Amino acid sequence: MTDSLVLYTNPMSRGRIARWMLEEVGAPYRTEMLDYGPAMKSSDFLAINPMGKVPAIRHGTTIVTECAAICAYLADAFPEADLAPPLTARGTYYRWLFFAAGPLEAAVTDRDLGMEPNIEQQGRVGYGSIEAVLETLEQAVSVSEYIAGAHFSAADVYLGSHIGWGLQFGSLEACPAFGDYWERVSNREAYRRANRLDDQAMAAHARP
Template sequence: MSSLTLFTNPQSRGRIVRWLLEELNVPYQVKVLQYGPEMKAADFLALNPMGKVPVITHGDIVVTETAAICAYLADFFAEKQLAPAINSPERATYYRWLFFTAGPLEMATSAKAFGWRLDEDNAASVGCGRYVDTLDALETALTASPYLCGEQFTAADVYVGSHIEWGLWFNTLEPRPAFKDYVQRLQTRAAAIRATKLDDALLPEPTPA
């Protein structure tokens, strides 16, 4: 099997990929990059010209963008059943919420965090529309079944659940019961607990007061 390496930082979206790798239970290596010059060094920019983590290398293959990494890993390790079968009706649902989160939800929560104006005057021109519309749409995905694809836990739950958890933590998502219940359900997974411990162990020591 080709070697699999995760380039990450414990204070980044690399935590999402770490969780997914723990769910997959496959061998992988971790290379931690610090923000600043290390992520902008020529050898890393050759992997990701954005100079951002996470990035994975899988043999000679390079994948950037967290949603793309999740989709790639779930498909490559299809036997782990972290994506619906290609001919399953749930495959469309899987794609829908994976990329809804990468697009509208990411935009809406960023706008909330940084005070960007989204209102009736410009909502039709941006992918997320109004903030409340994005949240309402997301809530519909979480009320009918335990996971986004019904009873099957998938890589989309790793990706979407991570964004919801951070949104609740940083107050960019309203603490709706559906959001809180979903995150609490995901946090009990053994792989999620393992991944959190592994990444927390890499965090810098607090500076003494």
């Protein structure tokens, strides 16, 4: 049964997001660990993801790459996990899931690389300015317990991961709203279980 759902990942990658989502779903899955370098550029893996990057999942004959897409797909593929609102109530859920995949990640990455747009350039980038992105995000996580309302969803897995990493590595300025939100979404057994699995994989890889 586990062969029908496979995670291709590396514990030092965004694959941790996909792992968390899989643990939330609760379906059995098999893990294929790939090292950076030749393994990710092999013909076998390029058939899974032509970008030669992890994570990716294979569910039967369906292949999904990109973390936000993986989270959205798994929520739909396993509705019994209750990780997506009803279709008629998904506006907020989709908004913040893809806000994190688009404006948030792009703005933070550009700033970290020293490529912030000037005033004249801001109209040409999807996020405008990082100040606008962070102000919008701070307000959003303060409105309700979870990003799409009172119920935890796949959008919290994805957005929460970005906020958690940002706070851990300093790419997001710490503020009470971000800290409180991250504490809420990470206080889950599935998150702890996923972290243990990836930490164990890192430790095993580090051993000679």
